[in-house]
Amino acid sequence: MEYRPLGRTGMQVSVLCLGCMMFGGRTEPDESMAIIDRAIDAGINFVDTANVYSRGRSEEVTGEALKRSGKRDRIVLATKVHGRMADDDPNAQGNSRRHIIAQCEASLRRLQTDYIDLYQIHRPQSSIPIDETLRALDDLIRAGKVRYIGASTFTGWQLVESLWVAKELGLNRFVCEQPPYHILDRRIERELLPMLQTYGFGVIPWSPLAAGLLTGKYQRNQPKPEGSRFGAMWESWPHIRSRYVDTFFDVVEGLAPLAEAKDITLAQFSLAWCIRQPGVTSPIIGPRTMTQLEDNLGAVEVEISDEDRAAVDALVPPGLMVSPFYEADFGPHPHRV
Numbered sequence: 637m638e639y640r641p642l643g644r645t646g647m648q649v650s651v652l653c654l655g656c657m658m659f660g661g662r663t664e665p666d667e668s669m670a671i672i673d674r675a676i677d678a679g680i681n682f683v684d685t686a687n688v689y690s691r692g693r694s695e696e697v698t699g700e701a702l703k704r705s706g707k708r709d710r711i712v713l714a715t716k717v718h719g720r721m722a723d724d725d726p727n728a729q730g731n732s733r734r735h736i737i738a739q740c741e742a743s744l745r746r747l748q749t750d751y752i753d754l755y756q757i758h759r760p761q762s763s764i765p766i767d768e769t770l771r772a773l774d775d776l777i778r779a780g781k782v783r784y785i786g787a788s789t790f791t792g793w794q795l796v797e798s799l800w801v802a803k804e805l806g807l808n809r810f811v812c813e814q815p816p817y818h819i820l821d822r823r824i825e826r827e828l829l830p831m832l833q834t835y836g837f838g839v840i841p842w843s844p845l846a847a848g849l850l851t852g853k854y855q856r857n858q859p860k861p862e863g864s865r866f867g868a869m870w871e872s873w874p875h876i877r878s879r880y881v882d883t884f885f886d887v888v889e890g891l892a893p894l895a896e897a898k899d900i901t902l903a904q905f906s907l908a909w910c911i912r913q914p915g916v917t918s919p920i921i922g923p924r925t926m927t928q929l930e931d932n933l934g935a936v937e938v939e940i941s942d943e944d945r946a947a948v949d950a951l952v953p954p955g956l957m958v959s960p961f962y963e964a965d966f967g968p969h970p971h972r973v
């Protein structure tokens with residue numbers, strides 16, 4: 637396994653981060669724990685979850701697996717706060733001091749640990765001054781509950797504002813950003829990624845396989861595979877339908893020969909491309925099964941040549957995305973609550 641520094645921190649993280657969004661949800665606890673064990677055995681030392689994944693169940697399963705492994709102190713454990721945690725309480729969500737501190741305590745309990753290595757703000761919230769959010773996070777660092785802080789799906793200006801406020805107030809700054817980034821959606825290359833490189837942020841892309849679209853298992857005019865995310869979520873999560881368009885199949889069909897030429901899966905090619913993109917620290921994989929984890933791990937060994945990069949650029953030019961409907965991934969416009 638290869639390790640890289642997480643932004644300007646002194647911390648080394650594996651080039652794959654294990655995302656735990658499926659664990660305790662679509663993946664049963666026993667299989668989830670086996671996947672976490674296997675990932676650690678393979679050298680992954682970076683694990684990402686969130687309070688909101690299955691409303692705390694992902695953190696519980698992840699915490700239990702790390703406790704049983706006896707290797708918690710070797711892991712860079714990341715979690716997030718922002719999403720709604722109770723339906724009947726207006727304060728049970730967002731980036732307020734109150735919610736951040738309450739949820740940090742709850743995450744520590746669910747994860748069965750007394751510190752979080754990387755505590756991330758899951759989405760920006762412009763209705764709350766960034767000062768309040770940063771002060772709460774800084775207090776958690778000073779109290780020894782959190783080591784580093786990060787952001788997710790922020791815009792460039794919001795991150796630069798957070799640096800300026802942190803400097804002005806003498807607070808700890810965000811050390812990394814977690815953006816959506818994969819071959820079908822290269823928008824962060826326009827402005828966000830150069831900004832993150834300039835200011836020394838770690839970059840940990842989410843959905844590097846476009847939620848499974850870049851694995852090659854979805855075929856034009858064919859039924860969606862049994863148990864797949866797009867099959868399972870088609871009715872309950874209608875916005876994903878807008879990604880399932882002809883332009884997506886055009887790209888995937890264009891990528892297939894590149895993977896075949898290397899005798900690897902399309903998922904491995906797509907993941908390796910993301911790992912090797914300039915500025916990227918560690919894409920977050922989201923295996924639902926052990927077989928998927930094994931396949932994902934193979935990407936670490938794959939080399940991406942200049943010719944491969946040029947072939948990808950010809951299918952999806954730098955800075956562009958395949959379907960305008962991916963805009964939904966950036967969440968509500970930052971000026972809206």
Ligand SMILES: NC(=O)c1ccc[n+]([C@@H]2O[C@H](COP(=O)([O-])OP(=O)(O)OC[C@H]3O[C@@H](n4cnc5c(N)ncnc54)[C@H](OP(=O)(O)O)[C@@H]3O)[C@@H](O)[C@H]2O)c1
Pocket residue numbers: 654655656657658684685758788789814841842843844845846847848849851853863864865866903920921922923924927928929931932
């Ligand atoms: N910050 C944020 O807002 C945010 C948002 C989303 C995710 N995340 C983080 O990023 C992590 C990864 O996100 P993601 O799950 O969307 O990542 P992804 O790698 O784009 O998609 C993973 C999904 O693709 C399918 N898959 C993976 N490998 C496969 C293979 N070899 N063959 C066939 N299918 C395969 C599986 O879905 P099926 O088998 O079910 O089809 C799997 O759950 C999450 O766990 C979470 O930690 C963060």
